[in-house]
Amino acid sequence: MPITxxxxxxxxxRTYPLEATHICELDFGPLELQFDYTAIRESISRxxxxxxxxxxxxxxxxxxxxxxxxxxxxxGFTPLQRAKNLGDRLGLSNLYIKNDTxxxxxxxKDRVVAVAITKAREFGFETFACASTGNLAGAxxxxxxxxxxxTYVFIPSDLEVGKVRGAAIxxxxxxxxxxxxxxLNRLCSEIADLYNWAFCNINxxxxxxxxxxxxxFETVEQLGWIAPDHIVAPIASGSLYTKVGKAMRELVDVGxxxxxxxRIHGAQPAGCAPVADAFGHGHTTYNPVRDPNTVAKSLAIGxxxxxxxxxxxxxxxxGVIESVTDDxxxxxxxxxxxxxxxxxxxxxxxxIAVLAKLxxxxxIGRDELTVALVTGNGLKTQEAVDGQTSARFEITPSMKSFExxxxxxxxxxxx
Amino acid sequence: MPSVRIPTPLRSLTDGQNTVDIEATTVGDLxxxxxxxxxxxxERILDEDGxxxxxxxxxxxxxxxxxxxxxxxxxxxxxEISIVPSVAGGI
Numbered sequence: 066m067p068i069t070x071x072x073x074x075x076x077x078x079r080t081y082p083l084e085a086t087h088i089c090e091l092d093f094g095p096l097e098l099q100f101d102y103t104a105i106r107e108s109i110s111r112x113x114x115x116x117x118x119x120x121x122x123x124x125x126x127x128x129x130x131x132x133x134x135x136x137x138x139x140x141g142f143t144p145l146q147r148a149k150n151l152g153d154r155l156g157l158s159n160l161y162i163k164n165d166t167x168x169x170x171x172x173x174k175d176r177v178v179a180v181a182i183t184k185a186r187e188f189g190f191e192t193f194a195c196a197s198t199g200n201l202a203g204a205x206x207x208x209x210x211x212x213x214x215x216t217y218v219f220i221p222s223d224l225e226v227g228k229v230r231g232a233a234i235x236x237x238x239x240x241x242x243x244x245x246x247x248x249l250n251r252l253c254s255e256i257a258d259l260y261n262w263a264f265c266n267i268n269x270x271x272x273x274x275x276x277x278x279x280x281x282f283e284t285v286e287q288l289g290w291i292a293p294d295h296i297v298a299p300i301a302s303g304s305l306y307t308k309v310g311k312a313m314r315e316l317v318d319v320g321x322x323x324x325x326x327x328r329i330h331g332a333q334p335a336g337c338a339p340v341a342d343a344f345g346h347g348h349t350t351y352n353p354v355r356d357p358n359t360v361a362k363s364l365a366i367g368x369x370x371x372x373x374x375x376x377x378x379x380x381x382x383x384g385v386i387e388s389v390t391d392d393x394x395x396x397x398x399x400x401x402x403x404x405x406x407x408x409x410x411x412x413x414x415x416x417i418a419v420l421a422k423l424x425x426x427x428x429i430g431r432d433e434l435t436v437a438l439v440t441g442n443g444l445k446t447q448e449a450v451d452g453q454t455s456a457r458f459e460i461t462p463s464m465k466s467f468e469x470x471x472x473x474x475x476x477x478x479x480x
Numbered sequence: 481m482p483s484v485r486i487p488t489p490l491r492s493l494t495d496g497q498n499t500v501d502i503e504a505t506t507v508g509d510l511x512x513x514x515x516x517x518x519x520x521x522x523e524r525i526l527d528e529d530g531x532x533x534x535x536x537x538x539x540x541x542x543x544x545x546x547x548x549x550x551x552x553x554x555x556x557x558x559x560e561i562s563i564v565p566s567v568a569g570g571i
Contacts, residue, residue, distance in 0.1 A: 076535070090489045091524070093535040093565040248542060251564050258488050258498070350534070355547050368544070370566045373534060 069101040070129055072271055075374065083129070085188050085263065087270040095370065096271045098129045102318035109319055111290055121176050121279040127315055128279070129272045134183045138211060140175040141279050143167050145287035145436070150404035151417075155424045161293075161436045162401075163284050166409055170231065171442035173305070174204035177276035178265060182208040184272040185263030192217065195265040196253040198246050198301065198363045199228035200410075200441050205265055206237035217262065219249050225362060227445045245357065247368045277305045281312035284436050285322065292316070292325035294433035297420045299412045299440060300331040300340050300386065301364040303371030309438075310378040330428070331375060331386035332419035334359035334411075338388035340372045345386075349376055360391040360449050361411040363441065385428055389418035395453055397421060398443060408443035416440070482510060482555045485562040490525075493518045507538060508551030510561065525563065535566045 072081040076094030087096055105126045117123035121141030122134055144164045152160035168175040178201070185193055194217040195205040202218045209216030216237040220229065221244065233239050242249040250266070257267040265273050285292055292313060300306045310329055316322040333341040336359030343351035351372045357365035369375070379386050389397070394411055397418035402408045409417075420437045423429045443450070458474065460466040471477035481503045486494050494500050502517070504510030515522040525536045532538065538545045539562040545553045555561070 088489060088535065088565045093489070093525070093533055095535065095566070244542075247544075251537070251539060251542070251562065254487075254564050255485060255562065353544070353546065355544075368537075368566070370535075 069104045069126075071099045072096045073099040085185075085190070085268045087268055098271055098275050100127060100315070102315065106318075106320045109321065111286075111321060114286065114321075121179060121276065121283075124279055124282045127275075127282070127312075127319070128180055129275050130180060130183045131187060133187055134179065135211065138169060138175075138179065138208075140168055140179045142283055145284060146405065146407070148405050148437075151401060154400065154404055155421050156431055157424050157429065157435055158432050159434045161284075161288075161434075162405065162407065162439045163280060163436055164407055165280065165438070165440050166407060166413075166442035168204075170200075170203040170207045171445060172200035172204065172410070173277070173280060173438075173440045174200040175207075176279050177201075177273045178204040178208045180276035181205075181263070181265045181269045181273035182212055182214070185214075185269055186212065188263065190261070190263035191215070192260070192262040193265075194218070194253070194257075194262045196220075196246070196250045196267075197232075198365060199224050199445065200363055201265065202228060202232035202237075202239070203235075203445075206232040206235035209237055210235040219253050221246050221249055221362075223362075225446050225448055227447055231445060246366050247353075274304050274308055277308035278312035278315065280305070280438055281309045282316065285313075285316055285325075288434070288436075290322065291434070292322055292327045293436045294326075295328050295330060295423075295429050295435040297330045297332060297416050297423070297435070297437045299361075299364055299416045299438070300333050300369070300375055301366040301412075302369045303331075303340060303375035305438075305440070306331050307371050307374045307378050310382060313382075328383045328385075329378065330384045330419065330423060331379060332416045333386065333388045334361040334364050334394060334415050335388045335390045336360075337365045337367060339367065340369055340375050341386045341388035343372070343376055344379055349373070349380075351376065359394075361394055361415050362446070363410065363412045364415060385423060387419045387422055389415055389422065393418040393421075395449060398450060399453065401439070402443070407439060409439045410441035410443050410446045411449050412441055413437075413439040413443075414449075481557050482559040482561055484510065484514065485560065487563055487565060489565070490521070490563065493520050493524070504555055506551065506555060507540065507545050507553045507561070510555060511551070537564050537566060538562070539564060 074089035074094040119142035148160045165173040193209040193214045196219045222241040257264045337357035339351040354367035394414035398414035468479040
C-alpha cells in the first residue's frame with residue numbers, strides 16, 4: 066500500500082509516523098490523520114465504492130487502516146430515511162435522518178471503534194480500553210469480544226443502567242469511576258501512560274476519530290452524491306462534528322464531489338453547552354463546564370477536546386451551534402419517535418430539538434435539503450422518558466371494560 | 481513536598497521519571513522550580529504569553545487549576561499535581 070497517510074499536529078503542523086500516539090510532543094496539540102488526496106483520487110470513484118459491501122469499509126481509502134478489518138461485522142451504511150412526517154411538523158419539506166440506531170451496538174460508536182480495533186491489532190496491542198459516556202462502552206466491549214481481546218471500560222458511576230448492561234454483557238471489565246466524565250478521562254490518560262493498552266479515545270484517538278467521517282460519506286452517497294444544504298450533528302467533545310466537516314472537504318479533495326457548501330450545525334444540551342455558549346458569545350474558545358447537568362449524559366463533556374476546532378468549523382461553513390433544555394430534548398425524542406418510528410437516545414433528542422429551533426428561526430429554509438444525524442438508540446436511555454410516555458389503560462378482560470375505559474378517555478368510539 | 485506526575489511526552493526532560501517531587505507553595509512557583517531543575521519545561525507547557533497552552537491541563541488532587549486560582553493555586557506538601565494533555569471521547 067502506498068504511503069498516503071501521516072499524523073500531523075493540528076497546531077504546529079509537525080508530522081509524525083503512524084504510531085499509537087495522539088498528541089504533539091512539542092506543544093501538546095492533537096494529532097490528526099493527513100491523507101494524500103491526490104493519490105487517493107486516482108484509486109477511488111463512485112462506481113468502485115458502489116460495488117463494495119454495505120459497510121463503512123466501502124470508504125477504506127479515506128480511513129487510517131492498512132487492511133485487516135473484520136468484513137463480517139455489519140457496521141455502517143445505515144439507512145438514510147426520508148422524514149416527511151417530522152418535516153411536516155417542523156416546516157421542512159426536504160428532511161432526512163441518518164439512522165445510526167441500527168448499528169451492531171445501536172450507536173454510531175461502532176464506526177469509530179471498528180477503525181480503532183483494526184488499528185490497535187495492526188499495532189500489536191493485546192488489550193483494548195476506553196473512557197466512555199456510554200455508547201462507546203458498548204461498542205468497545207463488543208469489538209473486544211469479537212476479537213478475543215481483554216477489554217477495560219471506564220464509565221462515570223452515574224451512567225444509565227441500560228448502557229452499563231449493554232457493555233457488561235459482552236464480558237468487558239467495567240470500571241465505574243466516582244466522578245465526572247472529564248475526571249475519568251484524566252484518570253484514563255494517566256493509566257494509558259503506564260499500561261500498554263489501546264485506549265480508543267487516548268493513544269488510538271487520531272485513528273478512531275476518522276471513523277466518524279463515514280456518517281457524512283454515506284449521507285452524501287445515499288443522497289445520490291449530493292451534498293446536503295444542512296447537516297445537524299450533536300457535539301460533546303466536538304470530534305464527530307469536526308470530522309463531518311473534514312469528510313465533506315475530503316469528498317471534494319478526492320474528486321467524489323465537485324463542490325460542497327454544506328452548512329454544518331452543532332447541537333448541545335443546555336446543561337453542558339460550553340461550545341454553544343462560546344458560539345453564542347462569538348468567542349473563538351470555550352470555558353469548560355465544571356459540573357455538567359443534563360439528561361443527555363452522552364453529551365456531558367465539560368471540557369471538549371475539539372471544542373476549539375468545532376468553533377472554527379462552524380465559522381468556516383456558516384454553521385450554528387445551539388443548545389436546548391432537557392424538556393426540549395425529551396419532547397424532541399417523543400416527536401421523532403411519534404412521527405418517524407425511530408426511538409433515539411437523548412443525544413439525538415438534542416439534535417432534533419436544535420433542528421427544530423433552526424427551522425423555526427429560518428436558519429434552515431423550508432425546501433433546503435437537510436440531514437439530521439441520529440446517533441444512538443433510545444432503548445439505552447429509557448430512564449429519560451420514564452413518566453413521559455402516554456398513559457396506559459388498565460382494564461379487565463371484558464369487552465365492556467375495554468370499550469368503557471377507552472371511551473371514557475376519549476380514544477375510542479365504541480362500535 | 482508536592483509530587484508532580486509527568487506525562488510521557490515530557491519524561492525526556494525528567495530522565496524518564498514519571499513523578500518528581502518539587503518544593504513549592506503555589507502552582508506558579510512549582511512550574512518555575514520545575515523548570516529550574518528540569519530546564520525546558522516552561523517552554524513546553526506555556527505559550528508565548530506565559531499562559532498554559534490550550535491543550536495542557538494541570539490538576540491539583542484531581543481538580544483543574546482553571547477552576548481554582550490558576551497559577552496562584554496554593555499547594556500543601558501532600559498535594560498531587562498532574563500535568564495532563566487534553567483528551568476526549570464522547571461524541
